[in-house]
Amino acid sequence: MLTSRRAWWFAALFVLPSCRDVDQDAGDTEGTSTGDTSGPMTLTTTTSPPTTTTDTADTTAGPDPGLEPCDPTADDCAPMRCGGAPTAGYYCRPTCSSMADRGDACSDGGVCLPAAPGSTEMVCIVTMPCDPSTGDGCDLGAGESCVVVDLEPLRTACEPAGAGGVGDACGPAGGNDCDVGLGCLGSNLEDGDAGRCTPWCTPPGDGGDACPVCVPIADELGSCAQCNLIDDQCARGSQCQPINEALGGVCIDYGPSGEGDPCTIIDPAMSCQEGLICLEVVDDFFACVATCDPAMPMCSDPGQSCIDIGAVVPGAPAGELGICIEGVQQFCDPDGDPTGCDDGEVCLVVGADIGVCGDPCDPTTGDAACEGNAACYPADGNMIDIDPFVVGNGACGAQCADDGDCGGGTCLLVEGLESAGMCGPTCDPAAPVCDAGSTCVATPADPLVGACVPGGTACDGAEPLSCAGMGAAACIELDGGTDAVCMIACFEQDPNGCGGMAATCQVRTDEGFHGGVCVGQEPACDPLVQDCDAGQTCIITGGAAIGGVAYVCSSAGPLDAGGDCTDDDSACGLGLQCVGDVCVEICDPNADDCAQGTCADASATLYLPAGTIGFCV
Secondary structure, rough: OOOOOOOOOOOOOOOOOOOOOOOOOOOOOOOOOOOOOOOOOOOOOOOOOOOOOOOOOOOOOOOOOOOOOOOOOOOOOOOOEEEEEEEEEEEEEOOOOOEEEEEEEOOOHHHEEEEEOOOEEEEOOOOOOOOOOOOOOHHHHHHHEEEEEEEEEEEEEEOOOEEOOOOOEEEEOOOOOOOOOOOEEEEEOOOOOOOEEEEEOOEEEOOOOOOOEEEEEEOOOEEEOOOOOOOOOOOOOEEEEOOOOOOOHHHHHOOOOOOOOOOOOOOOOEEEOOOEEEEEEEOOOEEEEEHHHOOOOOOOOOOOOEEEEHHHHOOOOOOOOOEEEEOOOOEEEEOOOOOOOOOOOEEEEOOEEEOOOOOOEEEEHHHOOOOOOEEEEEEOOEEEEOHHHHHEEEEOOEEEEHHHOOOOOOOEEOEEEEEEEHHHHHHHOOOOOOOOOOOEOOOOOOOOEEEEEOOOOOOOOOOOOOOOOOOOOOOEEEEEOOOOOEEEOOOOOOHHHHOOOOOEEEEEHHHOOOOOEEEEEEOOOOOOOOOOOOOOEEEEEEOOOEOEEEEEEEEEEOOOOOEEEEOOOOOOOOOEEOOOEEEEEEEOOOOOOOOOEEEEEEEHHHHHOOOOOOOOO
C-alpha cells in the first residue's frame, strides 16, 4: 500500500506583536507592551493574573497533587492514561470504559472526554463550573486555575495554574503552562508545534486595551485578540492576520506579497497584499492565500477550491471563513451536518476531525473506479476500510458450477464469490493426498469426496482476519455457510494477480468489498519531474486494495533516503516516498537515475505498465 497522509494546518502562532517587541528574543518572557507595529490598536499585556474574586474553597488544599503532567504521544502513565486538552494541558488520569461515550459520567463526579484531539480513548476528568477568564470558582490562592477541558459543550476544571504570561509559549504536551485567565491556543500535538498563552474573555468583551476584541470560541467563552478575521477591525492600510484557531488575529500593514508568495505574519515587509491572509500551507512554509465564503464557495481562480477553515483546522469555527487553494481535495467535517461536501459525495475521514470529499466508487474496478486524477480507497461508510488490504477482495481459483467444469477434478461449492465454486484435484478426506501447501477439503454435498485447495485450513467465516498469517488470507465460506476455509487472496483489479493468471481471481460479492471513495487532486503531478510547489513532493497512491492510481502533491517531511517512516508515512523528504516503512527515492526504471542504489521497477505493485515508475533500492 503506497499512501500519504496529508493535512493542511493553520499558521503556527507567533507572539502578538503588541505584546512585546518583535525584535526581542523569543525566549524573553518579560511583561509590558511595546509599540504596536501594525496599527493604532494596542493590546496591553501582563504576566500577572487578572483581578479575580476567589471562592470559599479550602485554600490549603491546592491543586490535585495526583495530577502528573504527561505526553499523550508517549503515554507513560500506565495503568492510567495520559489525557487532557490542548487548551489546558495533559495529565495522567483514570481511564474510562471502552464502551464509554464522550460526556458519560465517571468516578469522582467527572466526565469521560477524549484523551487527546481525535482520540477514541476516553479519560475521566473531574470538571468544575468556573470562569476561565477570571478563575472564579477555583482556589487561586492554592495555585489553581480555571482551565477549559472541552469546548462542545463548554466544560471547565480547576487544575494547576502555569507560569506563562500572555504570548508565552505553551504545549503541545505536558501540563498547563499558562497563568490564571489564560488558555493555550494554537498548539498542535501531532506536529509538535507550541501554542501561545492567550487571554480568555466573555463575548462580546469590553473592548478595552487588555482585550480589544473578544473572538467567540464557544458558548459564553471567547479569546482576546487585536482583531477578528471575520470582522476585520483594523485601521485603513492594514488587515487582520491569523494567530490562532479561534480566528483571532493581529493588525498588520498591507505588504508586497501576492497570492502564493512567501510571507510572515508579524513583519510588514513580508506581509500580504490587501485581501490575502498568511497561512502555513505546507510544513514550515507560509504563503499568502485568498479568502472566500464557504456558504458560497467560489474563488476567482477556477483552478482553486474554497476550503472551509473549520474543516481544515481543529478547533476553528465552521462556516465562517474559507481559503482558496489550488489543486487540493475539498476538505470537510466528518461529524458536521452538513459536512461541506457536494450532494452525492462522501466525507472520508483522513485525520482527527478532518475529512476529504470524494465520489463513491468501487475499488475492484481498478482504473475505471474514479474520474480524473483520483484513486478509489476502500471505505466502510466514511472510514477507510483496512480489511481488504489484509484479506484481499477475491480468492484465486478456477471457477466452476459443477464437477463437469473441472476436467476430472472436483468443484468445491462456495459462497460469497462471483463463482459458484472453485476447482481442485479430487481427493479422499479420509486419506488425503494433496500437493504441498494444499489441504483436502470435503465437499458440503458429499463429505466422502474432497478437493485439494491451496491453503484450505479451516477458518471462522464471521471473522475476516482469521486466515491472516496462514499463507492464505481469504476466509471463504463453503456452500451452506456452516464451514469456511482459507484460500489464496487476490485483488480483482491486479492485472498480475494469482501468479499472473488474473482471470482466476474470483471477486467477492459482499457489498462491503465494493465500497470506496475517490481521493486525489487536480492537476496530477509528475513524480519523475517533481513539479509540485516549494516544500512539496509528488508521490504515487495506488496498488493493493486501492482502485486506480493518483499522483498527488504532499508536504515534504524531514527524513532523508533510508529514513524510518514506520510511524509517519508523510515524513519523507523531497522526491522520496515511504515504501515498506523506509523512505526511498522515486526513479525512472528506464533511466536508472538513482543517486545511490539501483532503480527497481515498481510498476507492477501499482498496477501500472512496466517501466512507468521505480524506487531506488
